[in-house]
Amino acid sequence: MAAVISISGEFLMSASAISSADGASAAGALSSKAVSSADGEQRFLKLLVTQLNNQDPLNPLDNAELTSQLAQMSTVSGIEKLNTAFQSLLAQSGSSQVLQSASLIGRAVLVPGNGLALEQGAAVPFAVELPQGADSVKVTVTDAAGNTVRSLDLGALPQGVKTLSWDGKSDGGVQLADGAYTVNVAAYSGDSRVTGIALTYAGVASVSQGGNGVALDLGAGRKAALSEVRLIL
Incomplete structure (x- = not known):
């Protein structure tokens, strides 16, 4: 053979x-x-x-x-x-x-995150992203101790990114002290929970090439992938 x-x-x-x-x-x-x-x-x-x-x-x-x-x-x-x-x-x-990403250095980007920094009583911009439309969307702001200081009822929202702003005041209209706060999102479509994502702004300090692509250094040990950027200011 x-x-x-x-x-x-x-x-x-x-x-x-x-x-x-x-x-x-x-x-x-x-x-x-x-x-x-x-x-x-x-x-x-x-x-x-x-x-x-x-x-x-x-x-x-x-x-x-x-x-x-x-x-x-x-x-x-x-x-x-x-x-x-x-x-x-x-x-x-x-x-x-x-x-190409080096042009982002020194600019602010909107990326997933829930940390808000209140400074000199100035309004703090942030955003909410929904993967699908929701009948009810509520946003709560908590202080460093975990206490809810502000609640926002956004009602029904469509799929996508909704830009918002917190004036730094409590539900009672009292101006809160400067410091670190946290924003949380609760969204529902009927009785089903919708995964709402909080987005916050951060300044880009540097960029680098990592194993998963380009990474943005946002300072204070915070990093984000280039694909996570929703908006550039």
């Missing part, structure tokens, strides 16, 4: 295609470890020549089978080169994104 070489990233040859001595040598050379494209091509050609030299004269390797094996070799080599080119393209794209 004619020997068959199968190709799937590595190259294997049936024991019947070669002598026992050659078979032991080939088995040692072709381990399960990945090989480079150039090394793989050389091993393939060496095995192919060995196969041709040791084939049964009465049942030689069919031309169609030989052509198929060469085509598989070409396909594997092409895929490896394509992967290399794709990885290079991704690296260049990442570098380009960092350069």
Whole structure:
């Protein structure tokens, strides 16, 4: 029976295609470890020549089978080169994104977060994002001790981002002291809870390339992905 070489990233040859001595040598050379494209091509050609030299004269390797094996070799080599080119393209794209994102340094962005900083009694802007429309949306502002100081009933809201502002006053109209506050969102569609996301503004201090893409340094140890930016001021 004619020997068959199968190709799937590595190259294997049936024991019947070669002598026992050659078979032991080939088995040692072709381990399960990945090989480079150039090394793989050389091993393939060496095995192919060995196969041709040791084939049964009465049942030689069919031309169609030989052509198929060469085509598989070409396909594997092409895929490896394509992967290399794709990885290079991704690296260049990442570098380009960092350069483009550098223009955000010094600007304010609207990103997921629930921390509000009240300073000198000035109004604090924030926003609410809904993945779907809701019949009832309520926003509460709590102080550092967890006490609710302001409640806002927004009624029904459609899907999307709704920009809002807190005047820094309590429900009783009293101006609250400067400091850190927290905003929370509760949204419902009928009896079902809707995941409302609080969005706050933060200044971009720097940008960097991370494992998940471009990351924005918002100061105070806070970071956000470029994909999380909803609005740029």
